[in-house]
Amino acid sequence: MKTPPPLGEGGVEADKPPAVTMRGITKRFPGVLANDGIDFEVLRGEIHALLGENGAGKSTLSNILTGLYRPDEGEILLHGKPVSFPAPRDAIEAGVGMVHQHFRLAASFTVAENLVLGHRDAADRGLLLEPRVVEGRIADLSRRYRMPVNPRARIWQLSVGEQQRVEILKVLYRGARILILDEPTSQLTPQEAEQLFQTLRLIAAEQRTIIFISHKLEEVMAVSNRVTVLRRGKVIGTVMTGNTNTRELARMMVGREVVFTKKKEGPAQAERQVALELRRVSANGELGTPALHDINLQVHAGEIVGVAGVAGNGQRELAEVITGLRRRTAGSVIVTGRQIRGGDPLEAIRRGVAYIPDDRLGTGVAPSLSVAENLVLKAFRRPPISTQGLLHPGRIRTNAVDLMQRFSIGASSPQVPARQLSGGNIQKVLLARELSSRPLLLVASSPTSGLDVGATDIVRGLLLETAGRGVGILLISEDLDEILALADRIAVLYDGRIRGVVERQDAHVEELGLMMAGAA
Amino acid sequence: MIRIERRLTEARWLVVAVPAGSLLAAAFLSGIILALTGHDPIGTWARLLDRGFLAEGAMSATFVTATPLLLTGLAAAAAFRMQTWNIGAEGQLYLGAVGASGIGIALHDQSPVLIIPAMVIAGIVTGAAWAAIPGVLRAYTRTNEIITSLMLNYVAGLLMTYLIFDSHSYWRDLSTFTARVFPQGKYLSDSASWPSLGLAGIAIPFGFLLGMVAAAALWLIYSRTRFGFEARVIGDSRAAAHYAGIRTRRKIVAVMALSGALAGIGGASEIGDFRHVLDPRGLQQASFGYAGIVVAALARLNPFAVVIVAILLGGLSNAGFSLQGATFPAGLVGTLQGLILFCALAGELLVHYRIRFVRRAAPLARAPEKFGAA
Numbered sequence: 086m087k088t089p090p091p092l093g094e095g096g097v098e099a100d101k102p103p104a105v106t107m108r109g110i111t112k113r114f115p116g117v118l119a120n121d122g123i124d125f126e127v128l129r130g131e132i133h134a135l136l137g138e139n140g141a142g143k144s145t146l147s148n149i150l151t152g153l154y155r156p157d158e159g160e161i162l163l164h165g166k167p168v169s170f171p172a173p174r175d176a177i178e179a180g181v182g183m184v185h186q187h188f189r190l191a192a193s194f195t196v197a198e199n200l201v202l203g204h205r206d207a208a209d210r211g212l213l214l215e216p217r218v219v220e221g222r223i224a225d226l227s228r229r230y231r232m233p234v235n236p237r238a239r240i241w242q243l244s245v246g247e248q249q250r251v252e253i254l255k256v257l258y259r260g261a262r263i264l265i266l267d268e269p270t271s272q273l274t275p276q277e278a279e280q281l282f283q284t285l286r287l288i289a290a291e292q293r294t295i296i297f298i299s300h301k302l303e304e305v306m307a308v309s310n311r312v313t314v315l316r317r318g319k320v321i322g323t324v325m326t327g328n329t330n331t332r333e334l335a336r337m338m339v340g341r342e343v344v345f346t347k348k349k350e351g352p353a354q355a356e357r358q359v360a361l362e363l364r365r366v367s368a369n370g371e372l373g374t375p376a377l378h379d380i381n382l383q384v385h386a387g388e389i390v391g392v393a394g395v396a397g398n399g400q401r402e403l404a405e406v407i408t409g410l411r412r413r414t415a416g417s418v419i420v421t422g423r424q425i426r427g428g429d430p431l432e433a434i435r436r437g438v439a440y441i442p443d444d445r446l447g448t449g450v451a452p453s454l455s456v457a458e459n460l461v462l463k464a465f466r467r468p469p470i471s472t473q474g475l476l477h478p479g480r481i482r483t484n485a486v487d488l489m490q491r492f493s494i495g496a497s498s499p500q501v502p503a504r505q506l507s508g509g510n511i512q513k514v515l516l517a518r519e520l521s522s523r524p525l526l527l528v529a530s531s532p533t534s535g536l537d538v539g540a541t542d543i544v545r546g547l548l549l550e551t552a553g554r555g556v557g558i559l560l561i562s563e564d565l566d567e568i569l570a571l572a573d574r575i576a577v578l579y580d581g582r583i584r585g586v587v588e589r590q591d592a593h594v595e596e597l598g599l600m601m602a603g604a605a
Numbered sequence: 606m607i608r609i610e611r612r613l614t615e616a617r618w619l620v621v622a623v624p625a626g627s628l629l630a631a632a633f634l635s636g637i638i639l640a641l642t643g644h645d646p647i648g649t650w651a652r653l654l655d656r657g658f659l660a661e662g663a664m665s666a667t668f669v670t671a672t673p674l675l676l677t678g679l680a681a682a683a684a685f686r687m688q689t690w691n692i693g694a695e696g697q698l699y700l701g702a703v704g705a706s707g708i709g710i711a712l713h714d715q716s717p718v719l720i721i722p723a724m725v726i727a728g729i730v731t732g733a734a735w736a737a738i739p740g741v742l743r744a745y746t747r748t749n750e751i752i753t754s755l756m757l758n759y760v761a762g763l764l765m766t767y768l769i770f771d772s773h774s775y776w777r778d779l780s781t782f783t784a785r786v787f788p789q790g791k792y793l794s795d796s797a798s799w800p801s802l803g804l805a806g807i808a809i810p811f812g813f814l815l816g817m818v819a820a821a822a823l824w825l826i827y828s829r830t831r832f833g834f835e836a837r838v839i840g841d842s843r844a845a846a847h848y849a850g851i852r853t854r855r856k857i858v859a860v861m862a863l864s865g866a867l868a869g870i871g872g873a874s875e876i877g878d879f880r881h882v883l884d885p886r887g888l889q890q891a892s893f894g895y896a897g898i899v900v901a902a903l904a905r906l907n908p909f910a911v912v913i914v915a916i917l918l919g920g921l922s923n924a925g926f927s928l929q930g931a932t933f934p935a936g937l938v939g940t941l942q943g944l945i946l947f948c949a950l951a952g953e954l955l956v957h958y959r960i961r962f963v964r965r966a967a968p969l970a971r972a973p974e975k976f977g978a979a
Contacts, residue, residue: 410847431850440848448848451841458834462849465834474831 102165104294110159119145121318137315138537152176182261275598360557366416391572399581409433439524452504457485492517509540627952657920671919675816676871677897684864687840693754694868695894696761701872704731732869733862740861744854765885790883799877812874820908
């Protein structure tokens, strides 16, 4: 595994000491060994992918490298010299910069202001900022790395892709030689991701080092020179990207052969009953501005219709209009042949609409309530759970024990607060509750985001099984692979409009990507 | 360097150990102050305990003080459980007193069997109506209920003052010349006096018994009814409640009204059990509504614990009154009571957080959420 990559490829220099050497890094949290004797080495000018499932220890390792945590054991060397980072500031000063998955930008500040925020340098004279100096430098940087961005724009005016550029510029502006990117493509279209990769290659070509954290195999294959795979806090191995393939990486990551659940090819079920019909539906977003325009869409019983798109293009509004959480401003929503008034979640629930929201912990469950209580979050109104306004604790418990077993929910007891469960188990609680209500229509928003491979597979299997029982499913997801794997038909949402609906057999990733970016 | 970190797990023994430790800390700190001011700490403590709970008639007096604390404590607990911050138990108690005394005056020649239930109901209705104002504002216009319920306390206080001092209202006694010069309320007839239950020489006021029933009812509502379940979901996550089809607005108004009704019973009991007249100054000086918030916080919003805490605080407050005298200034009494409350509330922090001593400035070590026990 120690074989250095050939010189020249990606500008990697093998003769100088490695940019990052981490030896025997161990970090414990109560009850968890997050990093277990990790040896990790990244060369100068290299794009090194850190691959692993959720909970494998990627975030802990990068938090140690950026000074957010201190390791219990082990040592860190940068360019051959031992270092220790008592605080994040020390890591920044040593040239380590992190681009977080969830951006840390002040929304009402300009790009230039965000770049100098909390940073002292020559452009910073006491309390006064020198905006022109800063703006000039930003212009230089964005030209050099082909990341166009207007230094005077305020963050809230920028798209997600642009905000990410600002994050990267911020790190470069502070002179980082080692950049860590945490799941950088999770909110980008395929085309935006490709642009990001170009930028990363330019940065690496300057002998800077990039650590690319991901659990997506394809992009790791596309962008990295080498890959280090973590599993359960341990390094499974480091491989040359050129000498491996997604299949091998998946096996290293999960520890067994992975065959992703896929819908079997089959004819579209056009004869079936219509479970959901949207006719010219419009709705406003959180700020009262139009977020959905003239949506027409049908979901048949037993059919999975995927809604692809980059987050923030009306997905949440679409899900909420159907499930009654949001009022529509025009059009009609028809569930199994009858129009629903809208704006009343209880009406939708009673009409057999189940909903898996993307905000699992805040909306999908009441986090401090127990698993048992969360499992009756909707059924508490009806017998047998309650009669004459009185709850029956015994029946709540039996219901929980039954569902926990049927859906293999990993909780030590039904009385555990929901927030103590892992993401995968919270999602199982949600699915157990929604599917046991015998819905006619299921709206699932990003049902596998943030879940590990095993849990993802279970959730996908459940969705397919549910469709097989004749439930219509609207699958709203940013994960195009997921939609391609599960959906019978695919609709692309961009800027609150459906840009097109294609049968899965006829779908091409490039074409969908262009639609997601509003270009087609 | 000292760090305060959130406990990952809250051990059960802490629930007992922390209050006990807090009490010891309060004893220690107040001992220092007492010694510095030339008083005997042990003797003062013994007297405090004696006057509050042990002396002849002390428990009966403690129950009188504990009654309004119990009801305002329950009022606060009822609302806080749903994360609705009703700070207005004070004003709701005033209104309960206004309503109960009004009905008591109107029915002065009726039998107790009619007057007393009528007073209780009047207290419930007026207290609930007063609390419903911030409730409706919160639910339908998203006005911060902390501000509105707090402001309404002042309005309620002024209303009482107006009824007795600034007007010739129905509540004001105008029958004699002295009463016209020195304004006071109409005294209620004897048949409007609430009974008390004699138990081992201790008189337990009817209001306190009502409070115990209310505590049991509150527990039942929150743990066994659909209404309580919905309120708990709303309290935990408003988004989850909306998602589950719970009508959050109505529930906010209902819970505020419930909270106000409990405080209103407190006001009615002040009239029926103790004052027998609408006494604006006495009620405002007592500040039972605000003390109820402390009671609820110390009881961690558990209705049964509210009963215990109300009795303890009632005794503490009574003992304070009897301590003060020529050699023991009222300010020192207040300091002692304040220290006990401060230690008890500060101790609460230790149930949820732990204090760690570390050598250097290290970043706060948070366990990443992803590793939460599955």
